[in-house]
Amino acid sequence: MKVFFQKKKIVFHSKLNEFSLKNKFSGSISSFLGKVRPYRDKKKVKFLEIEFYKKMAYFQADKNLKKILSKIQIDDFLIIHRYGKLFPGENIILVLVASQHRKDGLVFTKKSVEWFKKEITFWKKENFQLHSSWVKSEYE
Amino acid sequence: MKILYFAQLKETLGKDQDIIQLKSEISVNELIKELILKGGKYKECFEQMKNLRCAVNCEYITNYNKSLKNKDEIAFFPPVTGG
Numbered sequence: 001m002k003v004f005f006q007k008k009k010i011v012f013h014s015k016l017n018e019f020s021l022k023n024k025f026s027g028s029i030s031s032f033l034g035k036v037r038p039y040r041d042k043k044k045v046k047f048l049e050i051e052f053y054k055k056m057a058y059f060q061a062d063k064n065l066k067k068i069l070s071k072i073q074i075d076d077f078l079i080i081h082r083y084g085k086l087f088p089g090e091n092i093i094l095v096l097v098a099s100q101h102r103k104d105g106l107v108f109t110k111k112s113v114e115w116f117k118k119e120i121t122f123w124k125k126e127n128f129q130l131h132s133s134w135v136k137s138e139y140e
Numbered sequence: 141m142k143i144l145y146f147a148q149l150k151e152t153l154g155k156d157q158d159i160i161q162l163k164s165e166i167s168v169n170e171l172i173k174e175l176i177l178k179g180g181k182y183k184e185c186f187e188q189m190k191n192l193r194c195a196v197n198c199e200y201i202t203n204y205n206k207s208l209k210n211k212d213e214i215a216f217f218p219p220v221t222g223g
Contacts, residue, residue, distance in 0.1 A: 053144070056215065120220065123221050
C-alpha cells in the first residue's frame with residue numbers, strides 16, 4: 001500500500017502487470033489513469049508544471065487514505081502522482097487497487113482520486129504559446 | 141523556525157523559504173505582522189492573507205492565535221489546485 005510522487009513517466013501497462021502479479025489472489029484490480037489535457041478554454045497547452053509541498057502531500061495523503069480505508073476492505077493499492085514538467089497526453093496520476101470484491105475497489109479508487117484531484121498540496125501552472133498561468137483552485 | 145512559500149507566493153517573493161530564530165514563542169498572527177513589517181513584496185503578499193492558506197507541521201490551521209516554536213515548520217501558500 002504505497003503512494004509515490006515522481007518526476008519520471010508512468011508506464012501504465014508495466015505498473016498494472018506488476019501490481020496484478022503481486023496481488024494475484026485478489027478478485028479484482030481497479031484502476032484510474034489521469035492524463036494531461038491538451039487544451040484549456042480552447043487554448044493549446046504546451047506543457048504543465050506541477051509544484052508540490054512534498055512533506056505535507058505525503059503526510060496528508062497517508063492521513064486521508066487511512067480514513068478511507070477505515071470504512072472499506074481492500075487488499076492493496078498503489079498511487080503514483082507525477083510532478084515537474086508534463087506534456088499533453090502524458091499520464092499524470094495512476095491509481096491501482098486490489099480487492100476481493102469489485103465494489104470496495106471501485107469505492108476506494110473513486111474516493112482516493114477525488115481526494116488527490118482536489119486536496120493534495122499541488123499547484124499547477126499551464127504554459128501556453130505566449131504566456132503561462134497558475135491553474136485556479138476550486139476553493140478560490 | 142522554517143517558513144516555506146509555494147507557487148505564486150514563492151514567485152512573488154523570489155524565494156521558497158526563510159529561516160528565522162525565535163527568541164520566544166510567537167503566534168501565527170504575530171509572525172504575519174513581522175513578515176508585513178519587512179515591507180516590499182512581503183507587505184504586498186501578507187496583507188492579503190485571505191488569498192493564502194497556512195499549515196503548521198503539515199496540518200492546515202485556521203486559528204492564527206496558535207503559538208509557534210523554533211522546531212515548527214510553517215508554510216504559506218495559495219489554495220491548492222490538486223493533482
